[in-house]
Amino acid sequence: MTSPTTSPRSPELLLPAGSLAKMRAAYDFGADAVYAGQPRYSLRARNNEFRLEQIAQGIGEAHARGKKFFVTSNLLPHNDKVRTYLRDIEPVIALKPDALIMADPGLIMMVREQMERGWPEVPIHLSVQANTVNWASVKFWQKVGVARIILSRELSLDEVEAIRNECPDIELEVFVHGALCIAYSGRCLLSGYFNRRDPNQGTCTNACRWDYKTQAATDETDAGEVQPIKMADDFNFAQAQQEDESAFAACGGSPRHPLADKVYLLEESQRPGQLMPVMEDEHGTYIMNSKDLRAIEHVGRLARIGVDSLKIEGRTKSLYYVARTAQIYRRAIDDAVAGREFNPELLLELESLANRGYTAGFLERRPTQDYQNYISGHSEMHRSQFVAEVVATHPDGWAELLTMNRFSVGDTLEIIHPSGNRQIVLETLQDAEGRPITVSPGNPHRVRMPLSGPCDGALVARMM
Secondary structure, eight states, rough: OOOOSSSOOOEEEEOSSSSSSHHHHHTTTSSSSEEEEEETTTTTTTTTOHHHHHHHHHHHHHTTTTOEEEOOOOOOOOOOHHHHHHHHHHHHHHTTTEEEEEOOHHHHHHHHHHHHTTTTOEEEEEOOOOOOOOOHHHHHHHHTOEEEEEOOOTTTTTHHHHHHHHOTSSEEEEEEOOOOOOOOGGOHHHHHHHHOGGGGOOOOOOOGGSSSEEEEEEOOOOOOOOOOOOOOOOHHHHHHHHHHHHHHHHHOOOOOOOOTOOOOEEETTTTTOOOEEEEOOOOOTTTTTEEEEGGGGGHHHHHHTTEEEEEETTTSOOHHHHHHHHHHHHHHHHHHHHHHOTTTTHHHHHTTSSSSSOOOOGGOOOOOGGOOOOOOSSSSSSEEEEEEEEEEEEETTTEEESSSEEETOOOEEEEEEEEEEEEEOOOOOOOSSSSSSOEEEHHHHHEEEEEEESOOOOOEEOOO
């Protein structure tokens, strides 16, 4: 294990693989390893193209390329899944993945016991779901045979460094990019409450992203009930709230916000009439909607600390997301290891991905509102939009594209390829039969455009 006081070595770049195509893109654009979910036992059970056959193919392809393939098996199981777990994990372990990512101590114990009895020895990485936030816990897990700890997202950089100093001989992994959960490292009850879909069983419906409307309510009664206050049809709650805040600021304020003691009711857009009390002062309707994690500016320090793996979240994200994050974070890691200063252009390039606004999360200690997006529950694109994938090239210099979004003649397009990116102005376009067109409609259509240079498997984005 490299000491954190020495020159930084290159940490592993770990990307999500929601499908074999995304796995290949991750490797093409710079990933050292990917993680894919085991059917029924990972936290992406609803959006997982990997079955045993795909896992076997993925492991084979990864090893042929000198890459690593981890299998995520990190649910927190109820008794029924404990009963079937060893039966279902045995054929996965027989394929010899480079690691299992696990969270439940009982399942870890059972798998370790089977390995001692003759199952192939596969390293176990402790999932972020286990909420490891201190060096004592790291040492505990190391004693029971865990090879790597995926540290909790709730840690600061200083805390990560302290854990590395206390635990120099175990692998550490840190999330650096992707969606953040409003609950403590994913231990959320909202989806189970609304839809009976337990996030910790892999069926989260992202209830924290839904659109909630705010209504004023009476104070809580002795019986613990609240009732909505009848408002005029033209009542503007946001305006009233702003006026209240302005009056608060004009009088010099106080440590407590004047709205803090008021009671409000929430109404989710798909559940009209179902009013839920909330005792928080939030400036918008998406009160539980976290911004997305982006820690690319901290890659250098994480490398100097001696973190072994930098992880990107997003097994349900697009092929474009996987390729772009792999490419951009690969450059950040290579720059850090070479001793080059951080390139702020990388921050701008990440704006080409749909996001809910970015935050460094708990890696930096900032005011609470810096973590939250109170404006919108969906992702937005600020710099470019993924519009097509090159699916074939022809000797006549024309490429065939499978479209994802609309683009037109005259647009500036970015051709994204492992050999390097380049921008072009689209001057001519054809439909699949070779007839001239000026606009390519959205998904799914096939079109043709002239394209020179390396472009097999390239992705195409429209600059905004």
